[in-house]
Amino acid sequence: MFGVDVGGxxxxxxxxxxxxxxxxxxxxxxxxPSGSVVEGARRLGVRDAPxxxxxxxxxxxxxxxxxxxxxxxxxxxxxxxxLDRGTVQRPLAAQTDPSxxxxxxxxxxPLVPRYxxxxxxxxxxxxxxxxxELDERQARHELEVLARCGVEGVAICxxxxxxxxxxxxxxxELTREVLGPEVRVSISSMTSPLAKxxxxxxxxxxxxxxxxxxxxxxxSLHDGLTGLGFGxxxxxxxxxxxxxxxxxxxxxxxxxxxxxxxxxxxxxxxxGAAIGRADLxxxxxxxxxxxxxxIVGGRPFVQNTFEIEHDLVINALSTEVSSVGAGGGSLVSVxxxxxxxxxxxxxGADPGPACYARGGTRPTVTDAxxxxxxxxxxxxxxxxxxxxxxxxxxxxxSLDTPLPVDERIRSTYRLAVSHMAEEILNVAVxxxxxxxxxxxxxxxxxxxxxxxxxxxxxxxxxxxxxxxxGLFSALGLxxxxxxxxASESAYVVLGESSAAEIDEVFARMEQRLREQIGEAASVxxxxxxxxxxxxxxxxxxETPFVPVPDGTISPxxxxxxxxxxxxxxxxxxxxxxxxxxxxxVTYRVEIIVPAEKVAYEPVPDPAPxxxxxxxxxxxxxxATAASRPGRDAGGDGAIDAEWFARSELRPGARITGPxxxxxxxxxxxxxxxxxxxIGGCGEIIITKDDA
Numbered sequence: 001m002f003g004v005d006v007g008g009x010x011x012x013x014x015x016x017x018x019x020x021x022x023x024x025x026x027x028x029x030x031x032x033p034s035g036s037v038v039e040g041a042r043r044l045g046v047r048d049a050p051x052x053x054x055x056x057x058x059x060x061x062x063x064x065x066x067x068x069x070x071x072x073x074x075x076x077x078x079x080x081x082x083l084d085r086g087t088v089q090r091p092l093a094a095q096t097d098p099s100x101x102x103x104x105x106x107x108x109x110p111l112v113p114r115y116x117x118x119x120x121x122x123x124x125x126x127x128x129x130x131x132x133e134l135d136e137r138q139a140r141h142e143l144e145v146l147a148r149c150g151v152e153g154v155a156i157c158x159x160x161x162x163x164x165x166x167x168x169x170x171x172x173e174l175t176r177e178v179l180g181p182e183v184r185v186s187i188s189s190m191t192s193p194l195a196k197x198x199x200x201x202x203x204x205x206x207x208x209x210x211x212x213x214x215x216x217x218x219x220s221l222h223d224g225l226t227g228l229g230f231g232x233x234x235x236x237x238x239x240x241x242x243x244x245x246x247x248x249x250x251x252x253x254x255x256x257x258x259x260x261x262x263x264x265x266x267x268x269x270x271x272g273a274a275i276g277r278a279d280l281x282x283x284x285x286x287x288x289x290x291x292x293x294x295i296v297g298g299r300p301f302v303q304n305t306f307e308i309e310h311d312l313v314i315n316a317l318s319t320e321v322s323s324v325g326a327g328g329g330s331l332v333s334v335x336x337x338x339x340x341x342x343x344x345x346x347x348g349a350d351p352g353p354a355c356y357a358r359g360g361t362r363p364t365v366t367d368a369x370x371x372x373x374x375x376x377x378x379x380x381x382x383x384x385x386x387x388x389x390x391x392x393x394x395x396x397x398s399l400d401t402p403l404p405v406d407e408r409i410r411s412t413y414r415l416a417v418s419h420m421a422e423e424i425l426n427v428a429v430x431x432x433x434x435x436x437x438x439x440x441x442x443x444x445x446x447x448x449x450x451x452x453x454x455x456x457x458x459x460x461x462x463x464x465x466x467x468x469x470g471l472f473s474a475l476g477l478x479x480x481x482x483x484x485x486a487s488e489s490a491y492v493v494l495g496e497s498s499a500a501e502i503d504e505v506f507a508r509m510e511q512r513l514r515e516q517i518g519e520a521a522s523v524x525x526x527x528x529x530x531x532x533x534x535x536x537x538x539x540x541x542e543t544p545f546v547p548v549p550d551g552t553i554s555p556x557x558x559x560x561x562x563x564x565x566x567x568x569x570x571x572x573x574x575x576x577x578x579x580x581x582x583x584x585v586t587y588r589v590e591i592i593v594p595a596e597k598v599a600y601e602p603v604p605d606p607a608p609x610x611x612x613x614x615x616x617x618x619x620x621x622x623a624t625a626a627s628r629p630g631r632d633a634g635g636d637g638a639i640d641a642e643w644f645a646r647s648e649l650r651p652g653a654r655i656t657g658p659x660x661x662x663x664x665x666x667x668x669x670x671x672x673x674x675x676x677x678i679g680g681c682g683e684i685i686i687t688k689d690d691a
Contacts, residue, residue, distance in 0.1 A: 003477030006056035009287030012471040013040030038224035047229035053477035055237040055259035069212040071153040072146040077119035086311040118142040128164035143178040153184035153208040157201040165189030195489040210253035239318035241266040242483030261291040262319035267476030274600035285444035287329035288346040326419035328446035332363040340411040354395035357388040367392035368412035409621040421457040443472035448668030465684040470665035482593040496555035503553035509589040525594040533586040602680030606651035613642035653678040
């Protein structure tokens with residue numbers, strides 16, 4: 001099995017064969033992203049692999065950076081500005097700011113400029129009947145305008161098309177007639193047949209963009225893997241880290257906008273189950289950001305929509321992930337007051353941190369940790385390249401601040417950890433969780449070297465650094481199942497008279513999915529999961545993922561569905577209103593096809609022992625609260641520490657901080673005042689001495 005997580009800085013590749021895990025890390029190439037994946041596959045030998053599971057943030061990064069193809073947008077006449085309007089909601093911080101504008105609006109960086117958004121004369125009623133028939137002559141005129149503008153794709157979203165798609169389907173035919181058969185077209189009734197026009201429109205726009213970004217990339221990737229002798233199944237992960245065959249994923253590619261952070265959560269869930277940790281806060285520290293998610297009772301939080309930017313909503317099932325602009329590549333700058341600031345900008349992979357010696361001159365968090373002595377400059381990224389310590393020093397010296405260089409480095413480390421700890425606390429508070437009850441799963445290439453210090457800031461139960469932390473998200477891709485899903489919207493009050501209609505909706509979607517999957521739908525272990533998003537009559541928002549009981553929904557069983565809604569509503573809102581009728585809005589079916597997974601086989605009750613260090617290292621600019629001047633550190637902020645090769649540590653090893661644990665693609669820094677234990681699956685469990 002292969003798992004590949006394509007990030008903005010590195011492409012992480014994991015291979016599992018006969019229970020043996022092999023890993024490699026390849027610098028990502030923005031100009032040839034598939035080349036990095038193929039190179040990683042070549043290194044580990046992909047010829048005999050049965051599956052190749054792929055996740056990427058390529059589409060997300062393109063949207064965030066507005067490196068987008070030119071596309072057109074067709075809406076019902078009078079509604080073309082829906083993409084500028086959004087949901088008319090402001091973030092809390094901008095409630096009283098008259099100058100605030102949404103980032104994707106016409107005053108900012110629109111996904112589709114206004115001149116490429118055209119109104120089409122037509123109108124469907126909410127019951128699916130035509131109020132104004134499609135004016136094909138006028139539609140052809142607008143399409144000719146888009147043709148002269150040279151658009152590569154067209155997104156179509158008409159009012160109430162999720163009830164009756166006939167106008168959208170005909171408009172798609174006209175689009176191909178006028179612009180040519182090669183133009184990419186997405187219609188909302190096929191892409192996201194759900195209520196609420198804006199969310200449906202924004203999802204359809206992203207779908208067209210992803211088609212243009214991923215079609216050629218996928219063909220190049222498939223050809224490259226085939227050239228290496230790979231004859232297995234290429235699968236893409238979606239925003240909840242569910243797997244789909246790549247051609248199936250490209251039918252609606254908005255679902256694969258981002259998958260790496262979700263794959264990390266799945267990987268944490270899988271390892272947590274093996275080591276008996278059901279309540280986890282997951283933190284993936286990469287080069288650009290730290291992605292934080294939660295697992296409670298062994299299950300991650302999954303949402304029915306997510307935002308790329310504020311108010312830029314996508315209708316896709318997604319693991320709830322919150323990000324903060326603090327990672328190994330976060331740029332260090334000087335604040336208006338002359339102090340040190342970290343992030344949110346990043347050096348990325350090119351030119352990267354100053355110590356990469358690839359042209360970067362601005363200091364980053366990685367430069368600071370290198371100068372602290374935590375990172376081995378000769379063994380970074382598995383020896384991909386040697387880090388330049390002198391370049392890192394010059395980068396910090398170039399900052400325009402009166403602070404001494406020693407304090408600049410110390411403050412960089414401290415601020416990076418503080419930014420991450422703040423986001424971890426924010427995520428916990430939003431879910432009403434007490435961080436004292438949670439273990440922090442710290443992964444990503446920079447997770448182990450930064451997040452153990454969060455124990456000095458937050459009262460977490462412990463910090464766990466998993467095996468292969470630098471490629472842990474890629475491991476999540478070989479810990480996931482294939483999931484096929486379908487959803488439809490219909491405003492129906494749940495009651496005896498509507499039971500047959502609701503049952504027909506679920507039966508139709510399940511039948512369509514089974515036909516789509518084919519023989520795979522009949523293999524052992526396949527399960528069907530049905531849910532609905534409902535609301536109390538009169539509400540303007542829904543309660544998602546209400547479980548739908550198995551079997552036929554009949555007048556006799558509809559009451560169980562209504563009770564299930566009230567149970568979920570009460571769990572989320574601590575209120576119960578059984579006297580108010582319940583209205584179904586969106587109905588969802590998922591068929592889960594089990595896939596082969598990475599297996600963790602923990603050593604039961606490993607005997608404790610004190611390992612022999614591989615050597616000592618001089619840590620400088622020590623910056624944690626656990627560093628005690630006069631005891632651990634000298635006047636220059638230096639401290640002696642032992643370092644260990646992780647490959648030589650077996651379960652039961654006990655290490656007292658300060659200490660550094662090194663492996664090919666990551667480093668773990670156990671600060672003074674902490675202790676680390678190697679657990680039964682090879683994980684590093686770090687706690688404070690007084691825990």
